[in-house]
Amino acid sequence: MSQLLSKIAECIEFGKINKAAPYPPDRKGQDGADELTKQALDEGIKAQTILSDALLPGMEKVGIKFRENKVFVPQVLMSAKAMSTAMVHLKPYFLSGEVKEKGTFVIGTVEGDLHDIGKNLVSMMVEGSGWKVVDLGTDVKADQFVAALKEHENSIVGLSALLTTTMPSMEKITKAIKEAVPNAKVAVGGAPVTDNFRERVGADFYSSNPQGLVEYLNSQVD
Template structure:
């Protein structure tokens, strides 16, 4: 079983979706995340085992490599596709409540901003590291975030913005959220923001890359 977990982690790290997938070239003709996940579950592995021993280690390596600049967005997207393929097998088991997820992460691009690539990368990386992710989409209003927090009071909120004209809406959202929920954790990210802006608006964390968000969430979950 350990060898299969190792192979599955490699499939996630290098983006091998299934046997017919041509990517990556050096995995051509080999089974991928789809087949191996089905195989380990058939052999009696639990969904928790698959997460802890394969998906999370694989996605952690992807996050570190992306942060270090040794892989780029296309490779991350292939890894995310492999991870999501594996998750198709796990989600019915997750719904049974037999898997202890680390927490809930609510993410959205702020009001007035329709960009979603960065948000999507973060959502994929966080989900692959064992969290339930609620993706609010783009152009998300203050009220929408507040309503979601009321539904999932133990969540951590992630705000994304790509434009200098919309990053100001982060401040509005953080202010309103903190007024209603003083202990609510909010993290921010996106091209125009930085640690200084994070401190100025009263957010709890700024991350320059998806792995930074995972690291922040892990400190809260530990």
């Protein structure tokens, strides 16, 4: 069992989606996350075990490598694709309650900003770490974030911005969230954002990379 789980973890880490996928070249023709996850379920390995002992460790390694500049966005996207392919097999177990999600993370690019690459990358990394992600898209206004937080109680919210010109929106939205949902935790990120900015606007967390956010989110789980 442990050998099969290790193989699945490696497929996530190196972005091996399925047998037909040519990437990575050294695993061409080998089973990928798709086939191996199905095999694990067929052999009676619990979905929760596959998630916690194979998928999450594989994605965590990718996150750490990305933070350390050992892999880059294309490799992370391949790993995220392998993860989502494996998750298709586990979805019924999430719906039945057999597999537990860690919590809910609401994310969006703030009002006035239409950039979504960073947001999408963060979303995939967070989802790949066992969280439910509610992606509000781009150009998201304060009332949309507040409505999502009220709909998904006890969720944590992430605000993304790529432009310095939209940083005032991030400040306005953070204040609106704190007024409407005082206990809400707000994380901010994006190219122009700094920890000093986070402190000034009253947000709870800042990270320059997705893995830092994942580790913060995991630290908030009871």
